[in-house]
Amino acid sequence: MLNSLRRIVQEVNTARDLHKALAIIVARVKQAMQTQVCSVYLRDHVGDYVLMATEGLQAEAVGQVRLARGEGLVGRVVVREEPVNLEDAESHPSYQYFPETGEERYSSFLGVPIIHHRQVLGVLVVQQVERRRFDEGDEAFLVTMSAQLAGVIAHAEATGTMVSVGQAPSQAKFSGVSGAPGIAIGEAVVVAPLADLKSVPYRECDDVDAEIDFFQQCLMAVREDIKALGKQLEERLNREERALFDAYLAMLDDASLGGEVIAKIKEGTYAPYAWSEVILEHENTFASMADDYLRERATDVRDLGRRVLAYLQESNQQCKIYPDKTILIGDDLTASMLGEVPAERLAGLVSVQGSSNSHVAILARAMGIPTIMGAQDLPYTRMDGRPLIVDGYKGAVYSNPGPQLLKHYQAIAREEDELVKGLEALNDLPCETLDKYRLPLWVNTGLMADVLRSLERGAEGVGLYRTEVPFLLRDRFPSEEEQRGIYREQLEAFAPHTVTVRTLDIGGDKALPYFPIEEANPFLGWRGIRVTLDHPEIFLAQIRAMIKASVGLDNLRILLPMISGITELEEAKALIYRAYHELLEEGFDVKLPPIGVMIEVPSAVYLARELAARVDFLSVGSNDLTQYLLAVDRNNARVADLYQAFHPAVLRALLQVVQDGHAQGVSVSICGELAGDPGAAIILMAMGYDVLSMNASNLPKVKSVIRAINLEQAEALLADVMPMADAEQIRVRVDQTLREAGVSRVIRPLEEDDRRHTA
Structure with a gap:
């Protein structure tokens, strides 16, 4: 069977x-x-x-x-x-x-x-x-x-x-994870690496005869390449080995693979897709054969397929047209693919692979482009030219949207534009409640492109600067001096405001191309402080660069990620003290910056009081903390509905951390998606968090909500939700508070249309 x-x-x-x-x-x-x-x-x-x-x-x-x-x-x-x-x-x-x-x-x-x-x-x-x-x-x-x-x-x-x-083809919904917030409505353009047989987008051809001529020209070019290659290797191969080149030439004949492709072109399919379909069929046929020799021929078919496809795609690539509202789709989008699209035409991004921490997602957030990552069920090769909606808030992609859904999202997009313009008046106003309770709003950054937008929107500091971003942009570890220059730019841009610089946090879904970490369970593996403690040469260079970058500014805070116990903290602090004393001995006029710990794993929640006694501040990483508390991979679209930031367990953990931190007399901040949620911001303020740090695009919304309520209302909400045992019940109560305060416009609308249209 x-x-x-x-x-x-x-x-x-x-x-x-x-x-x-x-x-x-x-x-x-x-x-x-x-x-x-x-x-x-x-x-x-x-x-x-x-x-x-x-x-x-x-x-x-x-x-x-x-x-x-x-x-x-x-x-x-x-x-x-x-x-x-x-x-x-x-x-x-x-x-x-x-x-x-x-x-x-x-x-x-x-x-x-x-x-x-x-x-x-x-x-x-x-x-x-x-x-x-x-x-x-x-x-x-x-x-x-x-x-x-x-x-x-x-x-x-x-x-x-x-x-x-x-019936006509209906609309369908696909789930991924949010890479960058916002709504994009436009036309899909599929991009793929050259000669990737499984990524060729489906398109129809307008002129069948011209397409067949073009295909045969490409076959002829490959035939010439194979003949030349065979001649070049003639003296180094025996007769049996040279027979492979003859087999390649035979397969390209009109009576073989070429004939099958021409038949598909005559049905209206453009040559690259027709070729990839035929090659993949034959490759699968060979791969499933019982005979070892025949099964190995699948590799030969694939090699031949790539050679021809490279020619077919090269000509098509030169005449690529991007519509006014381009939504770029690919199996694994890269920064270079983004760069090929004129900036004014790029409306949204959808990547089948990747996570919210992928390089392309980081760039998209900096550029303000709505983005979906990890849409693994999306049949992207068949999406070229289709109308799409990208919901960067909920991590959803809709293909072939019907009139009702389209109207719904057009209204959301218009409301978003109006809201952003309306909130611009708040940029220079303080974030304080109606009864004058002050709550500083900071930003999360990773690129210099984030800086201008953050300052324009009234950011009062940086709660999280992700140092892994400049590491991701290189093909090697940046030198100590290169790092010093990068950190100096951030510190100068925000001075005299505080900039919290997190030490290198790689592993999990953040891998450096030149320092790969292959693990069966990366989120529970070698990541964050675990990597840098095992490589003190990387950690020390980074700490020295940070401290040198702060000379004369003194607005640096150092944040340690993924701390799960006291031993790790003490080891990291020992290295920081060592780097600091080395710089003093070298004649640098430096000060020891405040040191803090990220609370993002369950063990750190229960050790918050002990950790706080040994550092200058605590910072909760709400994204990872929620993921670890609920045992839900936040980058897996299949379990995305289980990733609930308002889960009672998450809220109780957050309250415990801030109470334990304050009991030791240290400030407690929070960064991550939860801090940028307007409703959650009210709860966090009532809990007593000293600083909320978020994406710059969320800052005006959070500020508008805080300025519309008083602290007593926030504390009443907290008292109501803490005994609740259901995340949806909590969300409903939070939304009710926003409506009562007259700021319900900042809630991203969720209508029945969103729920009904599923693939």
């Missing part, structure tokens, strides 16, 4: 469209399970489940038989969301006979739901005339097939390659 499953999955993966995939599945599953019928029912645009493919029932019934949710045995599978296995189906009260299928009265029935992201997309069914109790192995096999089919169906719905019972 396992071999059958492997072969079916391999075949399904090479299917050109959903209908072909369905045909493969019903035929192969019927054969593998030795049943008389295998059928697939899929949900249509009105929520009915329609027979879309069958092997065993009359072909005319496809598209005609439909059942509502709960109707018949198929509908029962949908409602139960689990397999239904019946030896005598006719005796079941939900059994329903459909004469139009031409079917006999089948006794045995096994149906399993096809589920994707908690949505029942369809039902996979096998039937038999004779009574047969399908065993656990049969059931497990069919469940595995349905899981495979779920992704194929979701992909087809999203790209419009499946037309649901005569």
